[in-house]
Amino acid sequence: MQMHEWLEQEDLLRKKGDSIVGGYPYGFMDDGAKKDIRRSILKAVAIPGYQVPYGSREMPIARGWGTGGIQITLSLITPDDILKVIDQGCDGSVNAVNIKKFIQAVADVQITNDTLAATVVQTRHRIPEEAMSAGQILVLQVPYPEALREVEASEAETRRMHAEADYSRMWLYLYEDIVNYGEITISYRYPVTVNGRYIMDPSPIPRWDVPKLHMAETLFLFGAGREKRIYAIPPHTTVEPLEFEDHTFRVEDFSGKSCARCGATDTFLDEVIENAGGDRVHYCSDSGYCDKRSA
């Protein structure tokens, strides 16, 4: 069955008042799968920053396109939830729209662009600008869950390094960066220490978003579908970017720039080449927040 046929059939079924669509249970995954994923999430919450292996299920989109995030969202979502999905801050990009349509079809949830109105936010590579609260969950899609992969290719070896908190090679990587370039050159996927124990990959969010993870009100769940890992940062957990006493962590500098649409000077900005003349302007990366301010 093609996706569009399935969605049409699902529409018909819903009109008839039948919640099971296309032969699939509510939320697409069977109860066993959801239970497995929820248990992995609980373990991840209990050990902040630790990567919990889980049996990643087949989704109707390719692995590497947000399947880890989708599986977490589907295993948690209920018909009362209000869902927001963003891709690099944008509510309207193809990946985000497709995921939204799919989840709405199989879980019958309300969709919003408003961060504060959502109960569950699934995101690729950004954290919304507006501070989220205790009742909300942020689900992050993760391509490479292993923060140490940059310095060690072997999975067995990185697991040993995590187990023994043997992180000197990661620190050495940063040291060499400073010696060679005068500063740490990691722009996104900036490694962080969670709860003073595990070094964790915060997914490819910009540095700008890293401080939002620290002692937050919200639960952050990270899903890597292709790599079959789930990890979490529970609320009120310390999240410290790796830094040296004499080379401290800093976020992107947008001083002197503002959003050409809403005028914001305190948001993460995307640089856009506006016309054939090559004029560069900046827009808020978080489109929902920009809409709200422009309205």
Added chain:
Amino acid sequence: MEPLIRIRGLSKRFGNGCNRCLSATGPEFETNMCPHCGSVVACNDVSFDLFKNEALGIVGESGSGKSTLVRLLHFEWDATDGSMEIQRNAGLDTMPELFADGDLYSRNLLGLSPFQKRQVRNALMGIVYQNPFLGLRMNVSSGGNIAERLLGAGWRNIGKMRKRAAELLEKTEIPLDRMDEPPKNFSGGMQQRVQIAKALSNNPLILYLDEVTTGLDLSVQARVLDLIRTLQSEYKLSLLVVSHDLGVINLLCQRTMVMKYGRVVEAGLTDQILQDPQHKYTQLLVASQL
């Protein structure tokens, strides 16, 4: 005077082993491979004491188990049997859990968790291998190689780490303007000196030297040995010197153990062993050397 560390009954067997392994291997059988089950007894029932600021030599031919011994004591391999205990006032103040109340010596360090072993190693030990590729990251700057150990010990200040690295490189006679160059650009003797600087970075009490001068030409050998002697007296190091070269042992070590097929066949003062060897194998060794 109480020894710094006490090693008792240290053994390492590769393979499943059988109850005849020990009675069928060793110098009297001229093999360390058990003829019944094929296991290799790399090292059997080795016991000794190492005192503060002393250099103990381990001499023997290839395959006699001397490098195995160092790898066991550096926690790289797990021993099949045996114990290693360290004196209370040796500098493990950060790990009081290792010492039972009132005891002068620690619990058996070989039974610690990998995480604890790493802590003990970072606090106490340094190692210099024969092959600098084992001890250095060849693509990382020399300063970075030294910093790695400091980072492992919790240093988080680039300026201070570079200062410490510069001090050590200066001590080991590496020109400071080459500090940010990777060791792969260096000659063998220089690489060996960077390795020594790295091994000394965390102020170890015990330094393992595994055939450090093998493969270096004679004049470079002499300088490296000279450096080791100077550093030993400056930092009050205890050295465990593994070598098949009696000249190196003679120059560095006050006491020596002779190993063959995984057993210690003779131990005593170096002068005594060289001038009046008792065991047949030692006599052969000394005769072929001089």
